[in-house]
Amino acid sequence: MSEAQLTYEQALEALDRSLKALEEGDLSLEDALKAVDDARTYLKICSDRLEEAKRKIEVRPVGDAAAEPADGPSDGPPADDELPEGLFNR
Numbered sequence: 001m002s003e004a005q006l007t008y009e010q011a012l013e014a015l016d017r018s019l020k021a022l023e024e025g026d027l028s029l030e031d032a033l034k035a036v037d038d039a040r041t042y043l044k045i046c047s048d049r050l051e052e053a054k055r056k057i058e059v060r061p062v063g064d065a066a067a068e069p070a071d072g073p074s075d076g077p078p079a080d081d082e083l084p085e086g087l088f089n090r
Contacts, residue, residue, distance in 0.1 A: 015042035
């Protein structure tokens with residue numbers, strides 16, 4: 001499985017393994033440098049996955065154009081001021 005396909009949990013587990021190997025202190029310099037590089041990669045994956053999750057659950061005020069995603073408004077119901085005149089809002 002490539003690093004881009006790792007779930008948050010898988011990346012966190014790999015990060016933990018890299019850090020434990022470094023803490024044990026039994027690695028050669030070359031292996032320690034690789035473990036540090038791997039740990040940075042896994043940390044970035046974890047951070048990216050958390051940001052993705054945060055964006056999915058973030059609550060935005062209705063009608064706040066600055067808070068709407070770049071691809072347009074959400075799929076949720078329109079606000080009262082967005083309904084056609086006379087249809088539902090009188």
